[in-house]
Amino acid sequence: MNLTLYVWKQKSKDQPGELVQYDARNVSPDMSFLEMLDVVNEGLIRENNEPIAFDHDCREGICGTCSQVINGIPHGPQERTTVCQLHMRNFKDGDTIYIEPWRAKAFPVIKDLIVDRSAFESIIQSGGYVSVHTGGVPDANAIPIPKEDADISMDAAECIGCGACVAACPNGSAMLFTAAKITNLAMLPQGKVEAKKRVCMMTEEMLNQGFGNCSNHYECQAACPKGIKVSFIAKLNREFTKAVNIFSEPGE
Amino acid sequence: MILDGKSPSGPLAEKWDRRRQELKLVNPANKRKYKIIVVGTGLAGASAAATLGELGYNIEAFCYQDSPRRGHSIAAQGGINAAKNYPNDGDSIYRLFYDTIKSGDFRSREANVYRLAQVSNNIIDQCVAQGVPFARDYAGYLDNRSFGGAQVSRTFYARGQTGQQLLLGAYSALSRQIRAGTVKLYPRSEMLDIVIVNNEAKGIIVRDLVTGRIESFAGDAVCLCTGGFANVFYLSTNAMGSNVTAAYRAYKKGAYFANPCYTQIHPTCIPVSGDHQSKLTLMSESLRNDGRVWVPLKKGDTRAVKDIPENERDYYLERKYPSFGNLAPRDISSRSAKEVCDEGRGIGASGRGVYLDFADSIQRLGEDTIRERYGNLFEMYERITGENAYRQPMRIYPAPHYTMGGLWVDYNLQSNIPGLFVLGEANFSDHGANRLGASALMQGLADGYFIIPYTIADYLARTEPGNITTEHEEFGHSREKIASLTDKLLSIKGDKTVTRFHYELGRIMWDYVGMSRSEKGLNTALEKIPALRAEFWKNVRVTGQGHELNQELEKAGRVADFLEFGELMARDALERNESCGGHFREEYQSLDGEATRDDQNFSHVAAWEYKGADNAPEMHKEPLEFENVELAVRSYK
Numbered sequence: 001m002n003l004t005l006y007v008w009k010q011k012s013k014d015q016p017g018e019l020v021q022y023d024a025r026n027v028s029p030d031m032s033f034l035e036m037l038d039v040v041n042e043g044l045i046r047e048n049n050e051p052i053a054f055d056h057d058c059r060e061g062i063c064g065t066c067s068q069v070i071n072g073i074p075h076g077p078q079e080r081t082t083v084c085q086l087h088m089r090n091f092k093d094g095d096t097i098y099i100e101p102w103r104a105k106a107f108p109v110i111k112d113l114i115v116d117r118s119a120f121e122s123i124i125q126s127g128g129y130v131s132v133h134t135g136g137v138p139d140a141n142a143i144p145i146p147k148e149d150a151d152i153s154m155d156a157a158e159c160i161g162c163g164a165c166v167a168a169c170p171n172g173s174a175m176l177f178t179a180a181k182i183t184n185l186a187m188l189p190q191g192k193v194e195a196k197k198r199v200c201m202m203t204e205e206m207l208n209q210g211f212g213n214c215s216n217h218y219e220c221q222a223a224c225p226k227g228i229k230v231s232f233i234a235k236l237n238r239e240f241t242k243a244v245n246i247f248s249e250p251g252e
Numbered sequence: 253m254i255l256d257g258k259s260p261s262g263p264l265a266e267k268w269d270r271r272r273q274e275l276k277l278v279n280p281a282n283k284r285k286y287k288i289i290v291v292g293t294g295l296a297g298a299s300a301a302a303t304l305g306e307l308g309y310n311i312e313a314f315c316y317q318d319s320p321r322r323g324h325s326i327a328a329q330g331g332i333n334a335a336k337n338y339p340n341d342g343d344s345i346y347r348l349f350y351d352t353i354k355s356g357d358f359r360s361r362e363a364n365v366y367r368l369a370q371v372s373n374n375i376i377d378q379c380v381a382q383g384v385p386f387a388r389d390y391a392g393y394l395d396n397r398s399f400g401g402a403q404v405s406r407t408f409y410a411r412g413q414t415g416q417q418l419l420l421g422a423y424s425a426l427s428r429q430i431r432a433g434t435v436k437l438y439p440r441s442e443m444l445d446i447v448i449v450n451n452e453a454k455g456i457i458v459r460d461l462v463t464g465r466i467e468s469f470a471g472d473a474v475c476l477c478t479g480g481f482a483n484v485f486y487l488s489t490n491a492m493g494s495n496v497t498a499a500y501r502a503y504k505k506g507a508y509f510a511n512p513c514y515t516q517i518h519p520t521c522i523p524v525s526g527d528h529q530s531k532l533t534l535m536s537e538s539l540r541n542d543g544r545v546w547v548p549l550k551k552g553d554t555r556a557v558k559d560i561p562e563n564e565r566d567y568y569l570e571r572k573y574p575s576f577g578n579l580a581p582r583d584i585s586s587r588s589a590k591e592v593c594d595e596g597r598g599i600g601a602s603g604r605g606v607y608l609d610f611a612d613s614i615q616r617l618g619e620d621t622i623r624e625r626y627g628n629l630f631e632m633y634e635r636i637t638g639e640n641a642y643r644q645p646m647r648i649y650p651a652p653h654y655t656m657g658g659l660w661v662d663y664n665l666q667s668n669i670p671g672l673f674v675l676g677e678a679n680f681s682d683h684g685a686n687r688l689g690a691s692a693l694m695q696g697l698a699d700g701y702f703i704i705p706y707t708i709a710d711y712l713a714r715t716e717p718g719n720i721t722t723e724h725e726e727f728g729h730s731r732e733k734i735a736s737l738t739d740k741l742l743s744i745k746g747d748k749t750v751t752r753f754h755y756e757l758g759r760i761m762w763d764y765v766g767m768s769r770s771e772k773g774l775n776t777a778l779e780k781i782p783a784l785r786a787e788f789w790k791n792v793r794v795t796g797q798g799h800e801l802n803q804e805l806e807k808a809g810r811v812a813d814f815l816e817f818g819e820l821m822a823r824d825a826l827e828r829n830e831s832c833g834g835h836f837r838e839e840y841q842s843l844d845g846e847a848t849r850d851d852q853n854f855s856h857v858a859a860w861e862y863k864g865a866d867n868a869p870e871m872h873k874e875p876l877e878f879e880n881v882e883l884a885v886r887s888y889k
Contacts (some may be wrong), residue, residue, distance in 0.1 A: 030525040045749045057491040059531045063322040085635045111801045125431040129424035130383045134303040134701045137381035144392030154385040191383045
């Protein structure tokens with residue numbers, strides 16, 4: 001099939017960008033979306049043009065590197081699918097496709113479709129961990145954890161940190177990303193010890209980094225390639241309320 | 253030269269304790285005076301950087317990805333082995349050791365493998381303490397699954413995303429140290445050279461992938477944790493960015509490259525669909541617990557699955573290896589798949605595929621149980637192929653996946669260059685000629701959490717901290733060399749793209765240095781690779797500039813190294829006149845087609861020393877001595 005692409009081209013962070021038209025010819029339905037872009041890029045290089053810069057790595061939907069807004073939807077039209085796992089059989093001959101980078105205040109564009117997501121790093125560094133040193137820990141089976149709790153923790157831990165939730169949110173909020181980490185740890189006895197401090201530090205850092213607030217649009221859940229649920233945001237809010245109430249008690 | 257692996261003496265079970273007693277320590281107040289460079293932030297790199305940071309050293313950590321959480325360890329699906337024996341099914345440290353060394357076809361260092369089995373239990377404890385949500389049973393205890401090459405259930409897992417969860421654990425520990433200020437992180441940075449001063453590793457040269465600047469970093473020691481080189485085949489299960497550059501450039505600076513011909517071709521990957529294919533996707537080996545591998549009995553049978561009656565199907569793994577069946581080790585399963593396809597019994601349009609069939613398990617256990625165990629893998633399969641594996645068998649075929657070979661290290665994980673340590677897949681030490689499933693995660697974390705913190709101190713305690721700075725002339729030389737390499741790549745302005753060269757190299761490697769090798773084929777490869785390399789340096793087209801984000805330039809540097817490294821692989825495969833593990837030489841097989849080792853002549857590590865662009869590399873041997881296991885014919889029948 002043959003497609004018309006409009007791709008965001010931007011030389012660097014400080015220069016203005018624009019949508020540029022490209023043709024994608026002889027696209028096979030078995031190609032992944034990124035393989036389609038590979039073919040377009042090979043053609044551009046052969047004609048001595050600069051290829052389209054985009055982030056990608058594992059190409060199996062787990063590293064969270066790929067980050068493109070396709071026809072207005074982060075990661076494109078297929079539910080629970082990263083760009084690298086989106087296949088061209090989801091499009092038809094003659095389609096026009098708009099490809100843009102993540103758009104959010106906290107994710108500045110570096111070049112073309114590549115954005116800077118280091119704001120996510122700062123959120124994790126502010127408290128997204130259990131403060132345990134290597135060595136000197138108890139046997140792994142010393143503390144039984146109810147299967148249901150471990151499963152919820154794992155549901156949250158599946159987040160790949162791609163940032164689609166932020167790109168989808170009209171407020172550019174990182175609530176889903178932060179909530180996933182909070183829930184992953186808050187569901188486990190190992191994470192409970194520091195739960196209150198963690199939720200305060202991480203939410204504060206989220207605001208410091210320029211992410212917006214949550215106003216319940218649920219666009220994040222719709223865009224998430226791993227099906228992370230907004231109910232985790234409720235969990236984050238509950239953890240936050242618990243923590244703030246405790247912190248405001250006399251003597252705290 | 254005969255290399256010494258420096259294994260400790262004494263009984264196997266006491267070797268590591270004994271070594272730890274011998275190793276020098278750095279006192280807590282002095283640790284902060286030392287700076288350690290860690291390259292790569294997958295499981296080995298992240299766990300090493302975090303642990304060394306916790307101990308008080310100054311760490312500078314580098315990764316080419318935008319975040320350390322994206323190292324390719326993240327893609328490991330199935331699980332991580334440990335000798336916990338929680339299921340009470342007869343496992344022990346010794347059994348894990350033995351399974352690993354047997355799976356490696358008796359081509360690994362005994363003492364290393366035993367230590368790996370010993371620390372395996374600490375890894376699980378550590379990960380649980382970090383909040384890794386491993387699978388649990390209804391009583392709340394950790395669950396185990398079985399895996400290829402073993403008859404006990406010792407594999408811990410987190411759905412089909414074990415690597416992701418372990419890496420997020422190590423990444424969280426790393427993030428904590430970044431916050432604490434002990435680790436400084438340099439993402440989107442690629443190491444392009446190692447700096448050797450007075451024959452010791454004292455720094456690295458890095459390209460900032462955003463600005464294109466070439467920068468120097470000095471340190472008291474360097475840890476390379478840069479993964480494997482399966483992308484030499486172009487198509488592999490590795491990430492697109494995975495490369496041999498850091499390891500290969502260390503080799504060109506004098507580090508020995510050991511056993512480059514040992515590559516693991518994973519039996520369960522989604523078959524190639526066309527020429528546009530950019531990578532291959534693995535389907536976890538754990539699927540072989542419940543899936544049965546088969547092809548039609550007749551050649552060229554194009555009937556639909558439902559039209560092939562039971563007695564016209566060949567469950568060839570169950571037939572050939574009744575005691576291990578579908579859980580036969582990776583090298584054997586892959587080769588068997590190639591065999592049946594070579595016989596013309598392969599399935600799918602290309603004829604390069606076999607079925608992995610869940611119909612029996614679904615009937616026995618119900619679709620829900622299968623969904624609970626492998627739901628995400630079935631989903632992934634459907635996304636890529638458009639087929640529903642609950643209704644029809646998966647189509648699978650082997651693909652390059654892991655490389656057992658790597659930079660040579662001694663028992664302390666130190667290369668032949670003092671101060672240069674190599675961890676995880678980047679080294680060669682623990683998996684012999686074939687890696688046991690679910691052992692890669694184990695080795696990466698063992699090296700990073702529990703081995704390097706002890707062994708690196710012994711080196712540092714003998715050195716003066718901070719005595720070499722980036723002002724040293726070696727840094728200048730190295731920067732100039734890298735800058736001129738960049739200029740050269742950009743100035744050729746030929747007709748062929750970097751990707752095209754990579755593709756052509758991959759074809760040569762897969763055809764002649766792949767699952768099955770012969771003297772004739774390897775000699776062909778040794779003619780074709782230099783010819784392709786010569787063409788590359790005359791005719792490659794690299795667009796853009798050096799001083800900017802330039803993905804073509806990044807690729808070009810990596811492919812240039814693969815074009816040299818491929819030759820080293822072929823040379824090593826040609827020298828090793830035996831079949832062992834993943835290295836199968838057609839000349840050396842038994843009557844029933846099994847690999848035939850030659851312990852008399854090849855029970856050694858082949859470690860190659862670079863001798864300049866115009867000379868053949870020189871091979872050094874490290875004899876492998878087995879004090880505790882008897883070298884047996886590896887049988888899974």
